[in-house]
Amino acid sequence: MDKIAVVILNWNGVKLLEQFLPSVIQFSEEATIYVADNASTDGSVNFIQQNFPTIKIIKNTGNHGFAKGYNDALKEVNAEIYALVNSDIEVTENWLKPIIETFNTEKQTAIIQPKILDFKNKEYFEYAGAAGGFIDKFGFPFCRGRIFDTLEKDNGQYDDNCEIFWASGACFFIRKEVYDDLKGFDESFFAHQEEIDLCWRALNEGYIIKYTPSSVVYHVGGATLEQGNxxxxxxxxxxxxxxxxxxxxxxxxxxxxxxxxxxxxxxxxxxxxxxxxxxxxxxxxxxxxxxxxxxxxxxxxxDFQIQKYYTVKSIVFLYYIKKLIVFKEIFNNNQNIKN
Incomplete structure (x- = not known):
């Protein structure tokens, strides 16, 4: 069994693969790299075979979205740790090392997210995940470094390892045994929010989810389904x-x-x-x-759900009414955030 497998889900993303696969290959010596293809029609599979012959290809039977696409593909991957990585992610040198170290030393940690910055504006956090996710009482998600459409500049203010509520599906590390125990993503979601649902179920089972800032990736965001869709x-x-x-x-x-x-x-x-x-x-x-x-x-x-799942009662109220648009401002007004 491999220690870690990087699995990139693809659907008609040949241009993204051409742009971003080289960084994954260059900086992922510790991993076996897979591309799980959701029945692309743009020649993605042939492109990988011709240009990146070391990458293993998994051919799904259709465009099953994020949830079922990964559930089907991971049945063919034998590794202790799954790294689920979007096709529009640029990784950096040594991005896997701190993740592996955390899993090795913290046995109860089941899921990890790296620092996710904006590929188009690399000094800023990226919308999908930023520095780790939380939700409010009514299920609205937000992140350290991103609340609704407000993105913070990365000044090192979130360079602490900490527990979070959810990790972004853009770059999502999970132990295989935990993924299997939770029976993977909820396939009826198709795409969006499935990673938050999985994380919530993991927390209900007593697992821990962490943010590890010494692992850094850059995300384009909206490359497969744009924000305004x-x-x-x-x-x-x-x-x-x-x-x-x-x-x-x-x-x-x-x-x-x-x-x-x-x-x-x-x-x-x-x-x-x-x-x-x-x-x-x-x-x-x-x-x-x-x-x-x-x-x-x-x-x-x-049968069991954690009672204190939320960090703040209403992120909508804090953001739109009280005009608290930065995570640190909210933390100063609410002392329930774990650090």
């Missing part, structure tokens, strides 16, 4: 509600979901006032899909 809006709103149904503590479950749906409705109205009609419809579509799926998701609930 209504499908992304739909998946984020729907999957967030489904994640709450699965993982919230029983006490207050229905109140929190009801209040979250009100907040979603406000977001939908905001889209309307901005003329973003497709996004407003995506929120409505997400809620109807949630109604249809929610009973099935209630059956997915486990």
């Amino acid at each position: 209504p499908k992304k809006t739909y998946l984020n709103f729907r999957n967030s509600l489904l994640m709450l149904v699965k993982n919230l503590p029983k006490r207050g479950l229905f109140f929190i979901i009801f209040f979250r749906m009100i907040l979603d409705g406000i977001a939908g109205l905001r889209f309307l006032t901005q003329g973003k009609f497709k996004h407003a419809f995506a929120v409505l579509h997400a809620h109807f899909s949630f109604y249809y799926l929610s009973l099935g998701y209630l059956k997915k609930r486990k």
